[in-house]
Amino acid sequence: MGVSISFISATTQELDRAEKDPDWADEYVYQLYDSDNFPAPDRPYGGPDKAWGGLQFLFDEARVGPEFLMDGSMILEDGTLFGWTAEQVESLAGQLRETPWERLAAHYDAERMAKDDVYPNMWKFDPEGELGWLEYAYEELVEFFCAAAERGLGAFMTFSF
Numbered sequence: 001m002g003v004s005i006s007f008i009s010a011t012t013q014e015l016d017r018a019e020k021d022p023d024w025a026d027e028y029v030y031q032l033y034d035s036d037n038f039p040a041p042d043r044p045y046g047g048p049d050k051a052w053g054g055l056q057f058l059f060d061e062a063r064v065g066p067e068f069l070m071d072g073s074m075i076l077e078d079g080t081l082f083g084w085t086a087e088q089v090e091s092l093a094g095q096l097r098e099t100p101w102e103r104l105a106a107h108y109d110a111e112r113m114a115k116d117d118v119y120p121n122m123w124k125f126d127p128e129g130e131l132g133w134l135e136y137a138y139e140e141l142v143e144f145f146c147a148a149a150e151r152g153l154g155a156f157m158t159f160s161f
Contacts, residue, residue, distance in 0.1 A: 053119030
């Protein structure tokens with residue numbers, strides 16, 4: 001299974017309610033993903049799924065982007081659900097729009113990532129293939145944040161392990 005991160009857009013009202021009622025938020029987000037209507041065309045969602053650790057390494061080295069496990073506000077005390085405000089989503093969308101993939105890819109170091117045990121630590125098996133996988137995850141992340149920002153939405157971030 002593995003450790004993964006995903007985002008699904010949220011209104012300000014949903015985030016406010018989630019802050020006041022974390023149990024409601026937990027059930028609500030589960031229902032969003034489990035719905036027969038998923039994915040809803042008016043509710044952007046996206047990864048980075050299991051690529052979050054590799055992307056975080058690249059973001060840190062390039063000194064841009066989010067800190068997946070630090071940004072947002074924790075909704076569930078077990079650290080599996082976070083809320084990101086519309087302002088946070090807009091800010092990150094702007095950063096991502098201004099950060100071409102090549103800027104991140106320049107920091108890709110499969111050997112160092114393997115040595116540092118960057119999740120999911122598969123970098124040495126197919127270094128070029130894994131770089132392509134990270135690029136795909138980055139593009140999906142940019143697409144999510146830009147689509148959510150265009151609609152003035154925040155986000156729920158799930159951290160599954």
